[in-house]
Amino acid sequence: MATVTERDIDCADLSTREINTLLRGLADGDQVRLTNLDARHNIAVGLHGKVQITIDGDAGYYVAGLCDGPDVVVTGHAGNGAAENLQSGSLTVAGDVGAGLAATMRGGRAVVAGSTGARAGVLMKGGDVLVGGSVGAFSCFMMQRGRMVICGDAGEHLGDSLYEGKIYVGGEIASLGADAQAAPATAEEEAELRAHCEAHGITPPPSFTAVTSMRTLYSFDAGAWKSGD
Template identity: 40%
Template sequence: MQTLDLSEIGLREVNKALHAQSDDTNQTAWTIENARGSHAIACGLDAPIEVTVKGSTGYYCGGMNKQATINVHGSAGPGTGENIMSGKIVIEGDASQYLGATGHGGLIVVKGNASSRCGISMKGVNIVVQGNIGHMSAFMGQSGNLVVLGDAGDALGDSCYEARFFVRGEVKSLGADCEKKEMRPEHIEFLKEILAEAGMDADPSEFTRYGSARNLYNFDVDNAGAY
């Protein structure tokens, strides 16, 4: 286990040490101490390592992550896991706004609540939130899955493309062109797998699926007056 004290060596040294790890590194377990809300912790990693961050993080923790597993033992600031490509980020506390924005792949798990714009413009990432999510979540979501064990705020999935949303609790309101969809066997199967991977205990049959009504995909001449 390698330990890096952020308050002693600073952010650049911490990230440099993590960036230096290759695909076949022997140093696979890392701990970062004294996070203290710092920005850009463990950003841009690209190695199969496991990083534990002690304390709450600021902006963009785990941004652009590839392969690595990042555990935040605290809450996470805005833009956590932004543009994640693969790997896994687990947040023990709450996550601030635009969690996993534009994420292409991988998995983000939040054990608390996630704030507004969770999964905005998601492009393939899977996000599982044990608590609630805020307003405008998955705005323009293109692909991937947003799974919420609690409630969703206003305007879920506004202007979404083919991302899928599974919510166990209440949805305060759906965004433009987002609609409730039928839960088919393949969705139950998917939920079983993703919930197991996220370490969450929930009954897939209690979820409702939402997704694009696909009315905004093409220009409709009847709407010409609106332009």
């Protein structure tokens, strides 16, 4: 019978390497709470497996980046590059995060109750991002797949040069990027988004605007490329 560990790790006297070594040693189902982390960078990065990690307080840069499986919760704020290149699993942040949330994310879910800095979701290749507040400039630049739901406002150049994927904004959009277009979300989308927000404890806005690609910047013939012509 597998043993599941539930424990607190006091990080006050541990180096970042020591903390991450402990996290790498966790087995599927293990649950840990990191205390006294002091918003250090590069915590819970590159982890595999279904472990649950709660960071008590703030996290620094790149929290839950490059992960494939873990569910990471931050009870405070997080810094730049949170959930960057996430493969699967989740990051949930109770506060705000810095720039580059979920950049190059390929799968999994990132939920931020507060707001983010610039460049949220740039180069997303999959996954699901939910932001309860607003996102900064250049968010979803060159997004390729996945979904970004923003309950508040979006900064300038939203969705610039996005290929595919879908962005929903509940508040004001400062400006759209090149090749991005906006339209009201459909009734089905609205219903699904409301349920999505409520499922994560986030109050949905009255309505959403959907932002998608106009596909005028595609620079290659995808069909020809696939057939090898």
